[in-house]
Structures are given as structure tokens and as C-alpha cells.
Amino acid sequence: VHRNPAEPEFHQAVAEVLHSIQPVLQQRPELGDNALLQRLCEPERQVIFRVTWTDDKGNAHVNRGFRVGFSSALGPYKGGLRFHRSVTLGTVKFLAFEQIFKNALTGLGIGGGKGGSDFDPSGRSDGEIMRFCQAYMTELHRHIGPHTDVPAGDIGVGGREIGYLFGQYKRITNRFDAGALTGKDLNIGGSQARPEATGYGAVYFLEAMLAERGHTLEGKTAVVSGSGNVAQYALVKLHQLGAKVVACSDSTGTLYDPTGIRADILHEVKQVQRRKLDHYVELVSSARFAPDRRPWDIPCDIALPSATQNELGEADAVSLAKNNLIALAEGANMPCTPEAIKVFQEARIAFGPGKAANAGGVATSGLEMQQNAARTKWSFEHTEQTLAHIMHSIHHTCLVTAADHGKPGDYITGANVAGFLTVASAMNTLGLV
Ligand code: NDP
Structure with missing residues (x-):
């Protein structure tokens, strides 16, 4: 804590992993040698830079940009960029640390990294977003590349922002290195199913967890938080598989519709018009909007928190458990x-x-890198099938690893231990670096 002050989210993420892997370290003390844990918890590199841009009135603004390369033991750093006013170095470090283990679970040979800025995109025009992205990439381009570090999107960074970022990267480097960024539009080397991948993948994982308990998604009531990239496509897949999503949210409040939220109208409000959720109720008479409320007191069988970190606390979990929640998958x-x-663990x-x-998001980004390297394009069906296969394989790995370490059904242990073993083994092979 004294080495990394004011980074509570980073401490939280590290504490969870270190707690999970204790039994492994007891069984295999050699994995704790060579200061391996100290190396694992120290980013290989962290870049902080000034981003200066002008708004539509010609006023200059200064933001802070970050990129943290946490571990390249398995491959180039890989992880998204977050543009949100709350972003600090601690936020980026927690996300990059999580990414190490997540990326290891995909089996695709990608390291862990993350980046972003405290830039607030809300209410900004297209031109302002473009100028910010160009200014951000003017520095970031020195640190990334298809074999070094490959950013993608996260909160506040979608296809539009990746397009502007890649445009500037291409202009400065004089190279069409498509593999330097993922989450690109299809017309500039993006992959089919990348926008859908995180939400769809979370639902595949949820479906597999339910199957372990003899349930399916058919007829289940679901609540999703957020209404961005992850939430919207989770909602689409949940509906396709027979569940009904009755609520979602954004930074202003919660939208509830007992007849089921309409994915097409949600897309229109959030993606096309880029408005807040209160506008949805002007278009759908059965919907209600509750300002400043989170959705966790709404009765549901399944929950997918898909907005941001620490958005679901103890009281929310108690309320969900009381309403007989069966399963929860973290989209965020x-x-x-x-x-x-x-609370969830005690309530089984x-x-x-x-x-x-x-x-699923970063896995499909890995598939985008494969397509870019081979200068080829896969069909939507093939990409989605590969994504489904990867998600089922991650589920299986977590389940088997948890059981092998005396915690059957504990997917947290399964994910942390399996990710750790993969990365630790590569770190030992690489020697002291
Ligand atoms: P988006 O920017 O597309 O959407 C984020 C959603 O969450 C928006 O509805 C936003 O509300 C809401 N939100 C953001 N911050 C807050 C906050 N502090 N309080 C309340 N609501 C908030 O981001 P994504 O959907 O891409 O990302 C959502 C989560 O999923 C993040 O945790 C991200 O790290 C994670 N994730 C994303 C992946 C991806 O592929 N995009 C991959 C893996 C994980 P509003 O619309 O009002 O701004």
C-alpha cells in the first residue's frame, strides 16, 4: 500500500488474486521464488502524458493520458482504453492487472495492459472527440504497435474513437499496421462480432454456469446494469436465448420495463442519438425511468452488472439474494x-x-489480430462460433481448476489460479526480466 498510495481499486484487485492463489503457493512453493509475486504486481512499464486539445470554440484543454503495460510474459500488452472523468493511474493499474489473468485464460498468447484518460466525452461533439483522440495518439503511438502493445476500447471508447485513434496512428507512423489497435470498424480491418463479443461472451459464460445447475436461460428474468457496449449486446443475446431483460441503467438512473427492454430502441437512444436513458420512456409507453437509482432491487433470476467497478455493494447483493437470484456474471x-x-457465495x-x-471481448480482439496478421476476414458465424468455443473452454478451465484446488464451483478461485499458473510458468521460462 505504501508503494502505491491512493490506488484502492488496484489494491482490491491484487488482494483478490493473492488470496485465491494461496493454496497453490503452499503446494508449489517454487512458484513464489525469484520474487515472482513482486514482479507480477509491479507493472513492466507505466506511461503518463499530457494531452492538449481544442474544443469547438477554440479553447484549449489539458487532460492526462495513461498507458500501463503490466505483463508481456504471454505476448504483446493487450487491453482497452478508458475515457472517463474518473480515470486515475490506480484505475488503469487495476484494469491492467486484471487483464493479465483474463488474457491468459483466453489461451491466445496476449499480455496484460490498459490505458485511458480523465477526458470526459459526454456532451462533446464529433469534432471534439476526433481532436482529443488525435492528440492522445500523438503521444501514445510511440509506445504501441502490433508486436508491442495493442489497445482497444473500454468505457467511453467505441468504434468511433478507435477509428480516429487508428487514423492518427496511421498518419504519424506512415504504416497501415491494422494489428496496432483492435475494435476497428469492418471497413478498416476490424473483425466481425467484435462489438458484440463481450456481451455475447458473458451470456455464453452465464449459460454454461446455469447448465451446471440444471437450468437454461429460457423464461428467465434478467437485470443488466449499464447500457453501453457490453450491456447492449448482453441484452441482445439474452433475448435470443429466451430470457427477458426487464431493466438496464446508465450514469443517470435505471430503466424498467416489465415487458422487456427493446434492444433496437436502446441502440437508437444510446448509440445513434447518444442520449441518456430517460429518453427511452418517451418512445416506449410501458417503460419507467427512475433517476439516480441502481437496478439491484428489481426481482430477477439472473444479473449482469455491466457498467463499472464497485457498482454492486453488499446491500445490493442481499437484495438480489432475497429475490432468489440464481446466477450472476460480471460483464464489467x-x-x-x-x-x-x-453474500453471493454464502447464498450459493x-x-x-x-x-x-x-x-470474450479481448478474445475476439485476439481473433482480430490473427485476421490482421493473415490479411484475411472471417465471417460473422465463424467468429461467433470461435468466441462461443473460447467462452465454453474458459468456463471449463475455471470449473476444473476450482475443483482441483478444493473449491468446487468457485469460479473466482478457478479463474485466478488458472490465469496465475499460465503466467507464472511463462515468467519462469523467460528468466529474471
Ligand atoms: P460503455 O462506455 O460503452 O458503457 C458504459 C455504461 O456504463 C454506460 O451506460 C455508462 O453510462 C455506464 N457507466 C459508466 N460509468 C459509470 C458510473 N461511474 N456509474 C454509473 N454508470 C456508469 O463501456 P463498455 O460497455 O465498453 O464497458 C462497461 C464495462 O465493461 C467496463 O467495466 C469495462 O471495463 C468492461 N469491459 C468492456 C469490454 C469491451 O469490450 N468494451 C471488455 C471487457 C470488459 P452513460 O451512458 O450515462 O455514460
Whole structure:
């Protein structure tokens, strides 16, 4: 804590992993040698830089940019960029640390990294977003590349932002290195199913957890938080597989519709018009909007927190458990507090941690890198099938690893231990670096 002050989310993420792997270290003390844990918890590199840009009125603004390369033991650093006013170095470090284990679980040979800025995109015009992205990439381009570090999207960074970022990267480097960024639009080397991948993947993971308990998604009532990239496509897949999503949320409040939220209208409000959720109720008469409320007191069988970290606390978990929640998959990174997770575990609710459940996004980014390297394009069906296969394989790995370490059904142990063993083994092979 004294080496990394004011980084509570980073401490939270590290504490969870170190707690999970204790039994492994007792069984295999050689894995704790060579200061391996100290190396694992220290980023290989951290870059902080100034980003200066002008708004539409010609006023100059200064933001802070970050990129943390946490571990390249398994491959180039890989992880998204987050543009949100709350972003600090601690936020980026927690996300990059999680990414190490998540990426190891995909089996695709990618290291862990993450980046972002405290830039607030809300209410900004297209031109302002473009100028910010160009200014951000003017520095970032020195640190990334297809074999070094490959950023993608996260909160506040979708296809539009990746397009502007890649445009500037291409302009400065004089190279069309498509593999330097993922989450690109299809017309500039993006992959089919990348926008859908995190949400779809989380639902595949959820489906597999339910199957272990003899359930299916058919007829289940679901609540999703957030209404961005992950939440929207989770909602689409849940509906396709027979569940009904009755609520979602954004930073202003919760939307509830007992007849089921309409994915097409949600897309129009959030992606096309880029408005807040209160606008949805002007378009759908059965819907209600509750300002400043989170969705966790709404009765449901399954829950997918898909907005941001620590958005679901102990009281929320108690409320979900009382309403007989069956399973929860984290679409977001670390959305549930440790206290909330304890409640779920005590209530024997199936719990899919983010580093396993939301790995579909980065896995499909890995598939985008493969397509870019081979200068080829896969069909939507082939990409989605590969994604489904990867998610089922991650689920299986977590399940088997948890059982092997005396914690059957504990997907947190399964994900942390399996990810750790893969990375630790590569670190030992590489020697002291
Ligand atoms: P988006 O920016 O597309 O959407 C984020 C959603 O969460 C929006 O509805 C936003 O509300 C809401 N939100 C963001 N911050 C807060 C907050 N502090 N309080 C309340 N609501 C908030 O991001 P993504 O969907 O891409 O990411 C969501 C989560 O999923 C993040 O934790 C991210 O790290 C994780 N993730 C994303 C992946 C991806 O492929 N995109 C991959 C793996 C994980 P509003 O619309 O009002 O801004």
C-alpha cells in the first residue's frame, strides 16, 4: 500500500488474486521464488502524458493520458482504453492487472495492459472527440504497435474513437499496421462480432454456469446494469436465448420495463442519438425511468452488472439474494465489491467473475489480430462460433481448476489460479526480466 498510495481499486484487485492463489503457493512453493509475486504486481512499464486539445470554440484543454503495460510474459500488452472523468493511474493499474489473468485464460498468447484518460466525452461533439483522440495518439503511438502493445476500447471508447485513434496512428507512423489497435470498424480491418463479443461472451459464460445447475436461460428474468457496449449486446443475446431483460441503467438512473427492454430502441437512444436513458420512456409507453437509482432491487433470476467497478455493494447483493437470484456474471471489470461477493457465495449463487465472464471481448480482439496478421476476414458465424468455443473452454478451465484446488464451483478461485499458473510458468521460462 505504501508503494502505491491512493490506488484502492488496484489494491482490491491484487488482494483478490493473492488470496485465491494461496493454496497453490503452499503446494508449489517454487512458484513464489525469484520474487515472482513482486514482479507480477509491479507493472513492466507505466506511461503518463499530457494531452492538449481544442474544443469547438477554440479553447484549449489539458487532460492526462495513461498507458500501463503490466505483463508481456504471454505476448504483446493487450487491453482497452478508458475515457472517463474518473480515470486515475490506480484505475488503469487495476484494469491492467486484471487483464493479465483474463488474457491468459483466453489461451491466445496476449499480455496484460490498459490505458485511458480523465477526458470526459459526454456532451462533446464529433469534432471534439476526433481532436482529443488525435492528440492522445500523438503521444501514445510511440509506445504501441502490433508486436508491442495493442489497445482497444473500454468505457467511453467505441468504434468511433478507435477509428480516429487508428487514423492518427496511421498518419504519424506512415504504416497501415491494422494489428496496432483492435475494435476497428469492418471497413478498416476490424473483425466481425467484435462489438458484440463481450456481451455475447458473458451470456455464453452465464449459460454454461446455469447448465451446471440444471437450468437454461429460457423464461428467465434478467437485470443488466449499464447500457453501453457490453450491456447492449448482453441484452441482445439474452433475448435470443429466451430470457427477458426487464431493466438496464446508465450514469443517470435505471430503466424498467416489465415487458422487456427493446434492444433496437436502446441502440437508437444510446448509440445513434447518444442520449441518456430517460429518453427511452418517451418512445416506449410501458417503460419507467427512475433517476439516480441502481437496478439491484428489481426481482430477477439472473444479473449482469455491466457498467463499472464497485457498482454492486453488499446491500445490493442481499437484495438480489432475497429475490432468489440464481446466477450472476460480471460483464464489467470488478463491478461487485468483496462484501457483495461474500453474500453471493454464502447464498450459493453461481458467480462468474469478470476476468472469466467478460473475456470474450479481448478474445475476439485476439481473433482480430490473427485476421490482421493473415490479411484475411472471417465471417460473422465463424467468429461467433470461435468466441462461443473460447467462452465454453474458459468456463471449463475455471470449473476444473476450482475443483482441483478444493473449491468446487468457485469460479473466482478457478479463474485466478488458472490465469496465475499460465503466467507464472511463462515468467519462469523467460528468466529474471
Ligand atoms: P460503455 O462506455 O460503452 O458503457 C458504459 C455504461 O456504463 C454506460 O451506460 C455508462 O453510462 C455506464 N457507466 C459508466 N460509468 C459509470 C458510473 N461511474 N456509474 C454509473 N454508470 C456508469 O463501456 P463498455 O460497455 O465498453 O464497458 C462497461 C464495462 O465493461 C467496463 O467495466 C469495462 O471495463 C468492461 N469491459 C468492456 C469490454 C469491451 O469490450 N468494451 C471488455 C471487457 C470488459 P452513460 O451512458 O450515462 O455514460
